[in-house]
Amino acid sequence: MAHTLPDPIAPGAVHQLTSLAVALVGATLVLLLLVGVLWIRRRRRREAQDHRPPPPGASWLDSGASAAPIRRLLGTMLLFALLLPVTVAVRQLWPHPALGPRLVVVWLLVLLIPVLTWLAPRAGSRFGGPGS
Amino acid sequence: MSEGAPGRALIWTMAVAAVLLAWPWVLAWLQRVRPAWLTGTGVVDLAVLRRGLDHDGALRPGTVAAWLSLVTVAALLPAGRGLFAADLDVGVFWLAVLVVPVLPWLDTRRLTLVVGGLATLALCIAPVALRAASLNLADLAIAQQGGAGNWFLVRDPFILLAAMVFLLTVATLWPAPARSGSGGGGAQLLLDAALRAGLPLVLAHLFVVVFLGGWWAFVPFADGAALVNSALKTAAVIAVLLLMRRRPVWIDPANLRWLLPLASLVCAAGGAVWMTLTGAAW
Numbered sequence: 001m002a003h004t005l006p007d008p009i010a011p012g013a014v015h016q017l018t019s020l021a022v023a024l025v026g027a028t029l030v031l032l033l034l035v036g037v038l039w040i041r042r043r044r045r046r047e048a049q050d051h052r053p054p055p056p057g058a059s060w061l062d063s064g065a066s067a068a069p070i071r072r073l074l075g076t077m078l079l080f081a082l083l084l085p086v087t088v089a090v091r092q093l094w095p096h097p098a099l100g101p102r103l104v105v106v107w108l109l110v111l112l113i114p115v116l117t118w119l120a121p122r123a124g125s126r127f128g129g130p131g132s
Numbered sequence: 133m134s135e136g137a138p139g140r141a142l143i144w145t146m147a148v149a150a151v152l153l154a155w156p157w158v159l160a161w162l163q164r165v166r167p168a169w170l171t172g173t174g175v176v177d178l179a180v181l182r183r184g185l186d187h188d189g190a191l192r193p194g195t196v197a198a199w200l201s202l203v204t205v206a207a208l209l210p211a212g213r214g215l216f217a218a219d220l221d222v223g224v225f226w227l228a229v230l231v232v233p234v235l236p237w238l239d240t241r242r243l244t245l246v247v248g249g250l251a252t253l254a255l256c257i258a259p260v261a262l263r264a265a266s267l268n269l270a271d272l273a274i275a276q277q278g279g280a281g282n283w284f285l286v287r288d289p290f291i292l293l294a295a296m297v298f299l300l301t302v303a304t305l306w307p308a309p310a311r312s313g314s315g316g317g318g319a320q321l322l323l324d325a326a327l328r329a330g331l332p333l334v335l336a337h338l339f340v341v342v343f344l345g346g347w348w349a350f351v352p353f354a355d356g357a358a359l360v361n362s363a364l365k366t367a368a369v370i371a372v373l374l375l376m377r378r379r380p381v382w383i384d385p386a387n388l389r390w391l392l393p394l395a396s397l398v399c400a401a402g403g404a405v406w407m408t409l410t411g412a413a414w
Contacts, residue, residue: 012221019141019218020204020226026145026217027203031196034153035319041185042318 025080032077039070141217145207148217152203153322156329157181172377174309176325184325189317198237199323201230206334210270212347212358223269224261227338228254237327238307245388249305252388253335255396256294256301259403260284260342263291273346285343290406294399295343299369301392302335303376304383336369337362344369 160178163170205227207217220226231250238246261267263284264275276283285292307328340346344365347358376382 010221015137016218016220018138020208020220022138022141023145023204023207023217024200026142026207027149027200029142030146030149030153030203031199031319031323034322035191038185038318038322042188045186 025083029077029080032073032080036070036073036077039073043070140214141207144215145203145217148207149203152206152326152330152333155333156322156325159329169374171374172380172383173306173374175329176309181322181325184317184319184321187317187321189320191318191320191323194233194237195320195323195327197233198327201233202327202330202334205230206330206337208269209334209337209341210273210346211337211362215347215359215362216270219270220268222267224257224267224272227269234327234331238305238331242385245385246305248393249301249388252301252393252396253298255393255400256298257342258400259288259291259294259407262404263288263407269341270346273341273348276345277348279349280345283343283345288403288406290399290403291343294396294403295339297392297395297399298339298343299372299376300382300387301396302332302339303373304385304388304392305335306332306373306377306383332373333366333370336373337366339369340365 156176157178159170159173159175160181163175164178204217208220208223208226208230210216210219228250235243235246235250260272264272266272266275280286285295309328340362347362349357349361
């Protein structure tokens with residue numbers, strides 16, 4: 001009868017360490033939310049004091065360079081928010097019997113969406129869009 | 133088997149972080165309606181907190197590190213069945229590790245006293261962990277379920293002494309008010325206020341988990357309201373700490389030089405001897 005070596009990793013250890021890491025991520029998310037909310041609040045107060053209402057129909061996506069800081073912040077928060085489900089899904093499905101390595105390509109394509117959303121207004125302003 | 137659920141960990145941690153952010157506002161309101169209750173605590177005024185909402189200020193790395201540590205520690209403390217971020221087998225050890233980044237934020241001028249204070253807290257927890265035969269935080273509370281008569285501090289005089297030393301140490305470690313002009317603005321000020329108000333709250337909850345049976349009620353039939361039990365006990369401990377803060381002799385930082393550490397050593401050693409003699413050691 002073959003004797004198998006004991007698993008060097010204790011049962012439940014990966015779950016515990018994952019939960020601990022997620023707790024740290026949660027604390028970071030709240031910190032980012034706080035910074036984002038304060039930033040938006042101060043920006044609105046500054047605009048109100050300068051009596052500069054935004055033009056009708058314009059969105060922060062069209063403002064190009066002036067919306068870059070908030071776009072960066074929201075992009076970072078979105079990446080953090082995507083990190084958990086991506087990690088959980090990859091861990092559960094890897095290696096998928098049918099998809100295998102192609103699963104990584106699928107998730108990379110999914111992640112490409114927020115990255116392109118973040119880049120598009122910059123590209124628009126660079127090539128003579130409304131925000132340039 | 134101890135397991136964690138990442139989704140629950142994230143939601144609980146964010147809820148705990150929100151409570152810690154709101155806590156200084158609660159204390160500031162309490163100071164406005166009952167200023168005598170908060171004597172000697174240096175609670176940030178409501179006007180200063182509101183100013184933090186409107187003014188800009190750079191975040192300091194030490195404050196961010198202390199915030200992440202304190203929130204994680206608070207999220208690890210169980211407040212009921214399933215009300216924790218992670219059920220760690222060596223949770224007490226993790227607390228000792230995670231609290232390290234808070235030390236330099238607490239007081240760099242008297243770092244040795246702060247380290248001594250935290251070592252004292254660890255020695256006070258040691259006899260409880262020994263008696264419960266576990267470093268898991270939930271196990272410390274579960275071992276004392278079934279009403280106040282099952283609390284270790286009722287059954288073991290050295291653990292009772294350890295509980296008193298723990299409270300005195302927490303009252304002494306209560307963060308001093310921020311030096312004028314050093315509070316910054318914006319997120320820095322709000323985080324600093326949350327840390328100053330939140331550290332005693334987190335240590336009070338730790339006291340409840342370790343010495344007062346955690347979320348288990350005073351009487352067995354009320355065990356269902358876990359979160360309410362935890363909150364009521366933590367509020368009672370905060371009230372005791374505030375009473376202690378009104379007596380300067382009890383919160384003299386000089387006590388952390390040798391008196392309180394020696395007392396905690398006596399508790400740990402005496403608790404081990406007591407458990408051996410009474411057969412309570414597993």
